[in-house]
Amino acid sequence: MRFVIIYWTRFGNNKKIVDYLAEKLQGEVQIFKTDEANPAAMPEADFYVFSSAAEAFRLQKNMMAFMKNLQNMDGKKYGIINTHAMKKRNWLKKMEKLLTKKNMVKVAEVDFRMEGDVDNAEGLQEGWEAKLDAFCAKLK
Ligand SMILES: Cc1cc2nc3c(=O)[nH]c(=O)nc-3n(C[C@H](O)[C@H](O)[C@H](O)COP(=O)(O)O)c2cc1C
Numbered sequence: 001m002r003f004v005i006i007y008w009t010r011f012g013n014n015k016k017i018v019d020y021l022a023e024k025l026q027g028e029v030q031i032f033k034t035d036e037a038n039p040a041a042m043p044e045a046d047f048y049v050f051s052s053a054a055e056a057f058r059l060q061k062n063m064m065a066f067m068k069n070l071q072n073m074d075g076k077k078y079g080i081i082n083t084h085a086m087k088k089r090n091w092l093k094k095m096e097k098l099l100t101k102k103n104m105v106k107v108a109e110v111d112f113r114m115e116g117d118v119d120n121a122e123g124l125q126e127g128w129e130a131k132l133d134a135f136c137a138k139l140k
Pocket residue numbers: 008009010011012013014015052053054055056057058083084085086087089114118119120121123
């Protein structure tokens with residue numbers, strides 16, 4: 001299986017998430033930060049994963065622009081990951097909406113609420129690895 005992972009991070013939590021995924025996923029995994037890949041010419045893959053923080057009451061803007069600019073992704077399968085500090089709100093629905101517009105097909109989603117001080121890379125709550133293992137199991 002081939003996986004392409006696109007992420008955006010400010011403090012490192014989303015990087016930690018995608019690095020963990022890269023170790024767990026069986027197959028060929030490519031990881032790009034949003035400014036390292038071209039959304040109009042994505043590498044071929046069986047699954048695409050998008051992992052991003054929420055900022056300023058929305059999906060972080062670089063990830064939002066990346067998703068809006070995707071091209072030729074019809075029928076491609078994806079998983080989405082959102083980290084956020086707010087208790088009751090995550091941005092998975094927004095991510096899904098943007099990718100549905102590209103005719104992509106969702107197979108997995110997971111969100112992580114950051115704990116305590118949100119401005120460090122240690123904000124993932126205990127049990128985050130198990131949540132990601134369950135996410136990984138759906139990318140098949
Ligand atoms: C400028 C800024 C704005 C933020 N706005 C929100 C927000 O509106 N809602 C929210 O749930 N979290 C918000 N956060 C918290 C981030 O979602 C959190 O720091 C991030 O998910 C951590 O991931 P990262 O380490 O990969 O950057 C904000 C953080 C920053 C720095």
